[in-house]
Amino acid sequence: MGIVLDNLPKIEALPGGSIALATSDFLINWSRNSSMWPLTFGLACCAIEMMAAYASRFDFERMGVFPRPTPRQADVMFVAGTVAKKMADPIIRIYKQMPEPKFVIAMGGCANCGGPFYDSYAVVKGVDKIIPVDVYLPGCPPRPEALMYAVIKLQEKIRKMKVKNYHGATALQETGARKLS
């Protein structure tokens, strides 16, 4: 099984077929957004939709999204659900354990801004108060298709990354949103 080079516009195959040329940015971003491994990590009812997205009906794995049981192997964190204040410190801790470059999708109203718990004493009003977020996905909870759309949006974002400019980090991370509490 080989790679169909004709479908990849930024790869140029030289005559003979044994050599192909591409930019390093394209190759790195291509491999990054083709194998975004998320952390197996759910906080509330959004996690049910996330699990449905992994299962056979929606089949996330055809997009290269394959849940990993450890933050050391993960590229993406889906914050799927309500972030309680008691959970805030473990989230920061596992975020720090993920290798760079790392991305965060805030899934659902609770992870975006607190959602129905906007005035609760026990809930962090948006996970972006503790870690930088790349894609905000609204919904309560979002359907698996919506989570796929968020992943596609994140892939578009990764395709714009430049190794030279950002040292492998996203623009958001580079501009200092990385100051963790």
Place this chain on the structure above:
Amino acid sequence: MPAEEIFLNLQASFAGLVKSEAQVKGYPTWTVPAQALRPVCDRLRTKFSFDYLDMVTAVDWPASAGAVTQVAASAPAAAPTAAGRDVFELVYLISALSSGIRVCLRCEIPRKEPSIHSLYGIYMAADWQEREVYDLFGINFEGHPNLKRVLTPETQQGHPLRKDYVHVPDSYD
């Protein structure tokens, strides 16, 4: 043994143990004086084989006017009126799994420096249940071996389910 006989047996030994006006879901609901709670539970466990503590919770009945009108307006008509009581009402659900009887015990303690005997040692389930009540209402359970917060973070100020709770913004707000 039906619940009525158990009630008469307990009433003979513990003065002040009466049936409550408000019934909880049709369970026999008894009001127990706070100092008699632990001996009553001890007898329920040893003599009448009430071997399972379903639930421990509390209700805040403050005396201050603003909070009371809000509570009284939303409370059902059968509930006792709250005006001027200024108490915490503790609610215990206890079951006898062998006979299928479930009773509800209620007792009232003053709202200022609230304290009551722990049921730890009679019912092991009281451990975390009482920690939860301590966490959310600030009720001190005497004799509890490990009375510290269980649900809210260690940085939490105050006890959130009290009617007069005012949230102090913390580092996550």
